[in-house]
Amino acid sequence: MTLPQLTTAQSTARARTFIFEYQATVPIAPAKTRQVDLWLPVAHSDAAQDVQILQIDAPGKHKATAGQHGNQLLHLRLRQPKAPTTVLVRYQVTRRxxxxxxxxxxxxxxxxxxxxxxxxxxxxxxxxxxxxxxxxxxxxxxxxxxxxxxxxxxxxxxxxxxxxxxxxxxxxxxxxxxxxxxxxxxxxxxxxxxxxxxxxxxxxxxxxxxxxxxxxxxxxxxxxxxxxxxxxxxxxxxxxxxxxxxxxxxxxxxxxxxxxxENRVEFTRGRDLTLEPAQQALPLNYFIYPYAEADGKPLEGVQHSFRYQDVLADEL
Structure with a gap:
């Protein structure tokens, strides 16, 4: 049997540079909630993409952490939250x-x-x-x-x-x-x-x-x-x-x-994921949207939005 054909790296790979915004809004937690934990996936650099974080807008204390399979995460802990909380991460990405x-x-x-x-x-x-x-x-x-x-x-x-x-x-x-x-x-x-x-x-x-x-x-x-x-x-x-x-x-x-x-950006790899610090609920089937827990229980209603803007060569 002849070998199946592969699309191989013989020609110059196309590339695309763009700004990508990832926004998450955590709703008001149930009454008497002591603590809300929020995790966001963070885009990473690898052989196919160069990622630079331009901006993180987040209230209170937040921390970048390393997860399974080389995944990167942003963790935010809110003590006795009284209002909705919005987090914005802004990237510049060159995807090849x-x-x-x-x-x-x-x-x-x-x-x-x-x-x-x-x-x-x-x-x-x-x-x-x-x-x-x-x-x-x-x-x-x-x-x-x-x-x-x-x-x-x-x-x-x-x-x-x-x-x-x-x-x-x-x-x-x-x-x-x-x-x-x-x-x-x-x-x-x-x-x-x-x-x-x-x-x-x-x-x-x-x-x-x-x-x-x-x-x-x-x-x-x-x-x-x-x-x-x-x-x-x-x-x-x-x-x-x-x-x-x-x-x-x-x-x-x-x-x-x-x-x-080149028309994509990778955030995480793998399934059945335990976050860092570990969530108290079951491992996540996959991790691309923001995930939150209120006193260790999954918090529903976390909203998200994503935007991109291409960067022209003369703007780099």
């Missing part, structure tokens, strides 16, 4: 197109301290006998033998059989059994299926979440999050994929097997 490396003849080290985590189940992505059986059926039908061929077979299967459709109930949680049954959902559901099948086949795969920007340069509001995935093989190292964008844009199906475009 992320392309897969050229396949190598030798072994490419994983270089990830959480390597074992990317083969383990998530709460909503179990690795049981049924999931393993379905994953094996996909690669068997495609006659995929190597990890790279198998990951491509899983990607093709997900893109071909799942529809990007946010109707009904159950979508958006990244529940692999929901995705297998309903065959529709948003990016979280697409990548739960891709990641779960890869891990079931022994292929490490990891989840990232952030925000999308429209391809057109300008300014505006970002309505919600976007998530994507990477998988690892010794032949390729970490390979970026975006199955939901491929499903929405069939003409870019080949591109998104091996690339993430």
């Amino acid at each position: 197109e992320h392309r897969a490396p050229q396949p190598a003849k030798g072994r490419i080290p994983m270089q990830d301290p959480d390597s074992a985590r990317w083969l383990a189940p998530d709460r909503l992505v179990p690795l049981d006998d049924q999931i393993r059986r379905w994953a094996r059926e996909v690669v068997s039908e495609a006659r995929a033998e190597t990890p790279l061929e198998q990951a491509r077979a899983v990607y093709n299967h997900v893109v071909a059989t799942v529809k990007y459709d946010k109707t009904g109930q159950g979508w958006g949680r990244g529940d692999i059994y929901y995705a297998c049954d309903a065959r529709h959902g948003n990016c979280t559901d697409f990548h739960a299926l891709f990641i779960g099948y890869c891990r079931a086949l022994g292929i490490p795969a990891r989840f990232s979440i952030g925000f999308p920007l429209p391809p057109e340069r300008g300014t505006g509001e970002v309505k919600g999050y976007h998530c994507w995935a990477e998988f690892y093989t010794p032949q390729t190292g970490w390979v970026p994929i975006d199955a939901s964008e491929a499903a929405k844009n069939p003409d870019r199906r080949e591109y998104y097997f091996g690339a993430h475009d």
